[in-house]
Amino acid sequence: MKNPEKTETKASFAREHDMTVGEIGAANLRIQCRGINVYYGEKHAIHNVSLDIGRNEVIALIGPSGCGKSTFLRCLNRMNDTIVGCRVSGEITLDGQNIYDSNLDVVPLRAQVGMVFQKPNPFPKSIFENVAYGPRIHGLVASKAELEEIVEGSLRRAGLWDEVKDYLLHPGTGLSGGQQQRLCIARTIAVNPEVILMDEPCSALDPIATAKIEQLIDELRNHYTIAIVTHSMQQAARVSQRTAYFHLGKLIEVGDTAQIFTNPKHQLTEDYITGRFG
Numbered sequence: 001m002k003n004p005e006k007t008e009t010k011a012s013f014a015r016e017h018d019m020t021v022g023e024i025g026a027a028n029l030r031i032q033c034r035g036i037n038v039y040y041g042e043k044h045a046i047h048n049v050s051l052d053i054g055r056n057e058v059i060a061l062i063g064p065s066g067c068g069k070s071t072f073l074r075c076l077n078r079m080n081d082t083i084v085g086c087r088v089s090g091e092i093t094l095d096g097q098n099i100y101d102s103n104l105d106v107v108p109l110r111a112q113v114g115m116v117f118q119k120p121n122p123f124p125k126s127i128f129e130n131v132a133y134g135p136r137i138h139g140l141v142a143s144k145a146e147l148e149e150i151v152e153g154s155l156r157r158a159g160l161w162d163e164v165k166d167y168l169l170h171p172g173t174g175l176s177g178g179q180q181q182r183l184c185i186a187r188t189i190a191v192n193p194e195v196i197l198m199d200e201p202c203s204a205l206d207p208i209a210t211a212k213i214e215q216l217i218d219e220l221r222n223h224y225t226i227a228i229v230t231h232s233m234q235q236a237a238r239v240s241q242r243t244a245y246f247h248l249g250k251l252i253e254v255g256d257t258a259q260i261f262t263n264p265k266h267q268l269t270e271d272y273i274t275g276r277f278g
């Protein structure tokens, strides 16, 4: 049985202390989302979400299946543009620039705001080519030596170099699942992103491969802003500094990860983290 008084207290607290933006000081602000709505045809999938994301932080997006985590994540690099019938309104700025500006080229945007998916998806090409492809098409390299340097640097930063340095011409698809996911991270890093979006990046991996990716995420935070969708509350608690809880397309609460998991301010958040639903 829920305690109605507690629900009331929490809800009124939530109204008094707007917890659904998580504002960040200007110096650390990286991404600012204001009044984001997303529709798939008639379906209203994201309702008026405003959220700040900071420099060098990992923010976890959590919530029950279907609550809009992936949809919201895809707003941040305009991947929803690729879905027929999907419409996004509101404003998102990256370092002060409106990413939905009609003059903005989405190709460099998607390099700046890279994405790693649930299922590792290396190209059916060599390990080297998987990483070299992006810098080449984005015109980031002037010579073969420079390209080799970027490939090595990206694989090192993704924690994969030592495992693959003698097999660079072998197919990327021949690697283990965890290695493939680190290869996809290296591919993202190779085009100098500022932000990396990860949508349940470990859900196809075993616990050891998952632990490696989690450790990597912690290291990557020194260089990039990371937004990660995860269905694992343990993972959110391990890798993120802030956590945003979504419910039925709404952002219910955002705050320091420790606070969200130990002292949520909203009843819905509490119900989810204590396993009452989800």
Ligand SMILES: Nc1ncnc2c1ncn2[C@@H]1O[C@H](COP(=O)(O)OP(=O)(O)O)[C@@H](O)[C@H]1O
Residues within 6 Å of the ligand: 040, 043, 045, 063, 064, 065, 066, 067, 068, 069, 070, 071, 072, 083
């Ligand atoms: N391509 C799509 N077309 C229509 N509806 C979609 C599409 N993708 C997601 N949805 C709907 O939008 C809602 C949010 O989905 P999603 O963002 O995938 O949630 P989550 O990632 O939290 O599980 C769900 O109701 C889902 O059915």
Ligand SMILES: [Mg+2]
Residues within 6 Å of the ligand: 069, 070, 071, 229
């Ligand atoms: Mg999803």
